[in-house]
Amino acid sequence: MRRRLALLVVATTCLTLVAFLVPLALLVRTVAEDRATVRATADVQGLVPVVGTADTTTIRLTVEQLAAESGRPVSVFLPDGTVLGAQEPRTAAVALAARGQSLTAELDGGREIVIAVQGRPDGTGVIRTVVPRADITAGVTRSWLVLAALGLVLVLLSLAVADRLARTLVRPITELSSVSHRLANAELTARAEPAGPPELREVAAALNHLAARIQVLLREEREQVADLSHRLRTPLTALRLEAESLPDPADATRVASAVDALERAVTGLIRQARWRSDPPDADPGGATADAAAIVGERVAFWSVLAEDTGRTVTLDLATGPLPVGVPADELAAAVDALLGNVFAHTPEGTPFTVRLTREAAGVAVTVHDAGPGIPAGLIERGASRAGSTGLGLDIARRAAQASGGRLDLGADVEGGAVVTLRLGPPGRP
Structure with missing residues (x-):
C-alpha cells in the first residue's frame, strides 16, 4: 500500500509537471x-537613414562597423545591383523587399531579416541580415535544464511527502493486523x-x-461451566453411593467406572474452558498419556455393552507403554467417542475391531466395524442423522490435532467404516 500511494503521487506530480513545464x-x-x-531588427534599422541618404562609401563603412559590432553578417543591396557588406546572393526575401x-x-x-529602404533617388534599397541559429537558441538549453532540475526536485519532494503520508496510513494498519493476529493466538x-x-481510529x-467482548464472553462461559460442574457434583455423588x-460387585464396579x-x-471440560478463557502459564502440550493403557481400559469398559448387544469385539494392542502428547482424559474421551459411534450407528450384533499400532510419527488407534459405513451427517460438526449432537468425531479430531x-475417515472394501486416530508423541506441538 505504501508503494502504491507513492507511485500514485509521483504519477500525479509528473502529469502536472508535464502539463506546466512543456508549455513553459x-x-x-x-x-x-x-x-x-x-535585437537584430533594431540593429539593422539604424542603417535605414544612412542607406536612404548617404553615399556608397559611407554606407559601406557603416555596414562593416555594424557587422563587426553585432557579429552578424549584414548586407545592403542597392537599386543598381551593388552589394555592400557581406557578399550574399539575392534571395526571394530580398527580391520581395525590393518591392x-x-x-x-x-x-x-x-x-533572415530584410528591410526595405525607400526614398533613394535611384530606387528602393534593401538591408539584409541573418540571425544564426546559435543566437536564436541562446540560453534555451540552460533554461530547459533549470526547468528539468526544478521538475526533478518537485518529484522528489512529492515522493518524500507521499512516503510520509503513506507511513501515517500504513503504520496503524500494520498495528491493527498485528493485534488481530495476537488475538487469534489467544492473547486476549x-x-x-x-x-x-478517523476511519482507522x-x-x-x-x-x-x-x-x-470476547474476554467477557469467555469469562461468562467459564463461570457457566463452573456452575455446571457444581450442579453435577451432587448427582455424581448420589450415583457413586x-x-x-449395589449387591453385585461386578455391577457396582461397572457403574462406579462409568461415574x-x-x-x-x-473435569476435562472445566479445565479446557478455563484454559481458553485465560492463557496458560505452562505449555499445555506437555501433558502425556499411555495410549496402550487408555485404549485397553476403554475397550474393556465398552465390552460389557458389546456383550449385551451381541457384538464381537476384537482388540489388537501393541506392546506398551505407548506415550502420546495428549492428556489421559482427552484421549479417553476420544476413544469413547469413536466406540460410541459404533454402537450408535450400527445395528446390534455388528462386530468391530479396535487396533493400536506403532507408527513412525506416533501411534494409530483404528476402529473398524462391519456396519453400513459412516453417515454423511457425522462428517460435519454438530450434525447427525442419528439424533445425537454430532460432536463425537470432532472430539476425536481435536484430541488428534x-x-x-x-x-482419518474411510471405508473398508468389504463395507463398514474405518476410523483412524493418529496421535503424535509427547512434546510435539
Missing part, C-alpha cells in the same frame, strides 16, 4: 527567438492504539471493543 519550455524557446530577432515590403524568413542556418489482552485517520476502537450399594469416566469428562496428529 516552449514559451522560453519562443521568447529567445523573438528576443534575438528584435517595398520588409519581412522575416526562416533559413536552414537561422533567420492485546489492544490496538487508535492512530491515523474507529476500526481500532471497534477491534478493542471486540477483544473486550448408589453404585456402592468416574463422567467425572473425568466434566492437540498431539500433532490427525483423524
Whole structure:
C-alpha cells in the first residue's frame, strides 16, 4: 500500500509537471527567438537613414562597423545591383523587399531579416541580415535544464511527502493486523492504539471493543461451566453411593467406572474452558498419556455393552507403554467417542475391531466395524442423522490435532467404516 500511494503521487506530480513545464519550455524557446530577432531588427534599422541618404562609401563603412559590432553578417543591396557588406546572393526575401515590403524568413542556418529602404533617388534599397541559429537558441538549453532540475526536485519532494503520508496510513494498519493476529493466538489482552485517520481510529476502537467482548464472553462461559460442574457434583455423588450399594460387585464396579469416566469428562471440560478463557502459564502440550493403557481400559469398559448387544469385539494392542502428547482424559474421551459411534450407528450384533499400532510419527488407534459405513451427517460438526449432537468425531479430531496428529475417515472394501486416530508423541506441538 505504501508503494502504491507513492507511485500514485509521483504519477500525479509528473502529469502536472508535464502539463506546466512543456508549455513553459516552449514559451522560453519562443521568447529567445523573438528576443534575438528584435535585437537584430533594431540593429539593422539604424542603417535605414544612412542607406536612404548617404553615399556608397559611407554606407559601406557603416555596414562593416555594424557587422563587426553585432557579429552578424549584414548586407545592403542597392537599386543598381551593388552589394555592400557581406557578399550574399539575392534571395526571394530580398527580391520581395525590393518591392517595398520588409519581412522575416526562416533559413536552414537561422533567420533572415530584410528591410526595405525607400526614398533613394535611384530606387528602393534593401538591408539584409541573418540571425544564426546559435543566437536564436541562446540560453534555451540552460533554461530547459533549470526547468528539468526544478521538475526533478518537485518529484522528489512529492515522493518524500507521499512516503510520509503513506507511513501515517500504513503504520496503524500494520498495528491493527498485528493485534488481530495476537488475538487469534489467544492473547486476549492485546489492544490496538487508535492512530491515523478517523476511519482507522474507529476500526481500532471497534477491534478493542471486540477483544473486550470476547474476554467477557469467555469469562461468562467459564463461570457457566463452573456452575455446571457444581450442579453435577451432587448427582455424581448420589450415583457413586448408589453404585456402592449395589449387591453385585461386578455391577457396582461397572457403574462406579462409568461415574468416574463422567467425572473425568466434566473435569476435562472445566479445565479446557478455563484454559481458553485465560492463557496458560505452562505449555499445555506437555501433558502425556499411555495410549496402550487408555485404549485397553476403554475397550474393556465398552465390552460389557458389546456383550449385551451381541457384538464381537476384537482388540489388537501393541506392546506398551505407548506415550502420546495428549492428556489421559482427552484421549479417553476420544476413544469413547469413536466406540460410541459404533454402537450408535450400527445395528446390534455388528462386530468391530479396535487396533493400536506403532507408527513412525506416533501411534494409530483404528476402529473398524462391519456396519453400513459412516453417515454423511457425522462428517460435519454438530450434525447427525442419528439424533445425537454430532460432536463425537470432532472430539476425536481435536484430541488428534492437540498431539500433532490427525483423524482419518474411510471405508473398508468389504463395507463398514474405518476410523483412524493418529496421535503424535509427547512434546510435539
